Amino acid sequence: MNVETILRTKGRAVATIGPDETVGAALDELISRNIGAIVVSKDGESVDGIISERDVVHALAAHGTDLLSLKVAEVMTQRVITCDPADSVEQLMAEMTNRRIRHFPVVQDGRLCGIVSIGDVVKNRLDEVEFDALAALVHRRCVRTRSFSTAH
Amino acid sequence: MNVETILRTKGRAVATIGPDETVGAALDELISRNIGAIVVSKDGESVDGIISERDVVHALAAHGTDLLSLKVAEVMTQRVITCDPADSVEQLMAEMTNRRIRHFPVVQDGRLCGIVSIGDVVKNRLDEVEFDALAALVHRRCVRTRSFSTAH
Numbered sequence: 001m002n003v004e005t006i007l008r009t010k011g012r013a014v015a016t017i018g019p020d021e022t023v024g025a026a027l028d029e030l031i032s033r034n035i036g037a038i039v040v041s042k043d044g045e046s047v048d049g050i051i052s053e054r055d056v057v058h059a060l061a062a063h064g065t066d067l068l069s070l071k072v073a074e075v076m077t078q079r080v081i082t083c084d085p086a087d088s089v090e091q092l093m094a095e096m097t098n099r100r101i102r103h104f105p106v107v108q109d110g111r112l113c114g115i116v117s118i119g120d121v122v123k124n125r126l127d128e129v130e131f132d133a134l135a136a137l138v139h140r141r142c143v144r145t146r147s148f149s150t151a152h
Numbered sequence: 153m154n155v156e157t158i159l160r161t162k163g164r165a166v167a168t169i170g171p172d173e174t175v176g177a178a179l180d181e182l183i184s185r186n187i188g189a190i191v192v193s194k195d196g197e198s199v200d201g202i203i204s205e206r207d208v209v210h211a212l213a214a215h216g217t218d219l220l221s222l223k224v225a226e227v228m229t230q231r232v233i234t235c236d237p238a239d240s241v242e243q244l245m246a247e248m249t250n251r252r253i254r255h256f257p258v259v260q261d262g263r264l265c266g267i268v269s270i271g272d273v274v275k276n277r278l279d280e281v282e283f284d285a286l287a288a289l290v291h292r293r294c295v296r297t298r299s300f301s302t303a304h
Binding site: 027028030031034036053054056057058060061064065067068090093094096097100102118119121122123125126129 | 179180182183186188205206208209210212213216217219220242245246248249252254270271273274275277278281
């Protein structure tokens with residue numbers, strides 16, 4: 001199970017915002033799209049930063065009332081940890097746990113091609129558990145059917 | 153694997169804040185404790201609400217600059233989804249995915265006794281994966297040792 005598997009279910013659309021936009025505009029994007037972070041990109045392909053709900057909360061404490069008119073570049077996380085479609089979900093979970101990061105832009109050949117959140121990882125695990133439960137049920141029914149066939 | 157298992161590793165300490173405290177005070181707690189949500193409680197035992205980074209971001213968009221002096225009760229999520237120590241991790245993952253919630257206060261006999269975040273669920277899964285890998289390694293070594301013993 002790897003990042004590519006998650007993208008196949010989730011899709012590759014990624015919301016981005018320019019570094020010169022205001023924090024107020026970033027806030028509108030986060031809320032209207034119901035997402036926890038937005039990739040900062042000059043051209044929609046490079047990853048120049050990321051601005052998350054956590055960044056906004058920290059910036060609110062630091063800048064108070066001036067926050068909304070600041071530029072995204074002044075508030076965003078600059079050192080972004082990205083992942084590759086081939087990275088395993090286990091690697092991603094380890095990074096999420098050790099670095100306390102919730103969103104990973106996915107980059108392939110230097111271009112942004114998706115984003116995976118901690119919510120996507122949990123959904124993926126839930127799908128796995130449900131699939132396993134269904135497979136076990138089907139297996140039990142098959143075994144039972146074969147037993148009946150043998151009995152007749 | 154259930155909520156109790158996670159609490160055994162994580163501990164049962166829960167940060168709370170009173171509903172009459174200011175959002176500014178809640179912000180200080182979120183940042184100084186490096187947490188994503190804080191339970192709102194009059195007495196430290198009841199769950200009267202929860203205030204998360206997401207609540208702060210939404211309130212910032214709605215109230216702008218007045219936010220920091222508002223009361224926690226005016227901004228918090230009032231209808232809190234809680235869980236029981238006996239709830240399975242699968243149930244928790246389903247709630248997290250379907251309701252897009254990241255923090256569940258744990259309540260037993262009407263009293264707050266822990267909090268489980270989406271980060272805790274991922275850490276728990278990572279521990280499980282690492283334990284399974286270690287168990288498989290030990291198993292392979294045991295089998296190899298038995299083969300050697302047989303050969304001699």
